[in-house]
Amino acid sequence: MPKYPFRVxxxxxxxxxxxxxxxxxxxxxxxxxxxxxxxxxxDKLEARGSKYMYQINSKWTIDGSSRKNIARYANHSCRPNAESDTVRGRVIIRAIKNIKPGDEIVYDYGDDYFKYVITPSRCKCDKCRGKRAAAQREARLKAKRRATRAKNAARKARAARKKRR
Ligand SMILES: [Zn+2]
Known part of the structure; x- marks a missing residue:
């Protein structure tokens, strides 16, 4: 096995x-x-559940499903540190940032894959998890603000009733 700068x-x-x-x-x-x-x-194989199909142009696709294809273990990210590229009919993964030991090597699988296979609500990349966490924080804050407003309104109403008595 050739020496790689990464491990699975x-x-x-x-x-x-x-x-x-x-x-x-x-x-x-x-x-x-x-x-x-x-x-x-x-397309036919994909319809039957075959994953790891990498279309290189309007004619050809590489079936990367073999376990010998170690590149298939690189995951998708919407904030990638690598990219895939087709060079003379071969698909390569290359770094687009300096990658430190321990970093996961990830690349963007492309819009269609993201939209139809991963789906935005299930993407587990750092960027999407961060976005979802922020949305949850915002929702919690909103609920808290709503509760505070309701409490204040109730307090005001009680004060007004007391005054009238
Ligand atoms: Zn993502």
């Missing part, structure tokens, strides 16, 4: 790739490998 480890979404040494921005990380097939055939 436990991530939030199952397994993931984690840097074991510093990876410089723009550096090649790993190739996304697998047999090449027509998009038509890939």
């Amino acid at each position: 480890g436990r991530a939030r979404t199952g397994l993931g790739l984690f840097a074991t040494e510093p990876i410089k921005k723009r550096a090649f990380i790993v190739e996304y490998k697998g047999p090449r097939m027509s998009n038509e055939k890939a």
Whole structure:
């Protein structure tokens, strides 16, 4: 097995790739490998539940489902530190930031994948979790403000009744 600057480890979404040494921005990380097939055939396999299909152009798709394709363990993130790119028919993952040892290597799977497969409400990346946590905090604050307003209104009403007596 070739020496990689990362290892496969436990991530939030199952397994993931984690840097074991510093990876410089723009550096090649790993190739996304697998047999090449027509998009038509890939669509059929995908409809039957095949994951890890990577479409490289209007004609061809790489089926990355083999466990030998270690790149398949790289997870999606909406705040990625890597990207996938097609270079002369091969799919590679490269760093778009300096990556520190221990960091999970993640790239953006693309709009369609995010919208239809992951779905925005279930994305477990840091950015989406942060957004959801902020929305929950905001909702809690709103509920608290509403409760405070109701309490104040009740207190005022009681005071007004006392005055009248
Ligand atoms: Zn996300």
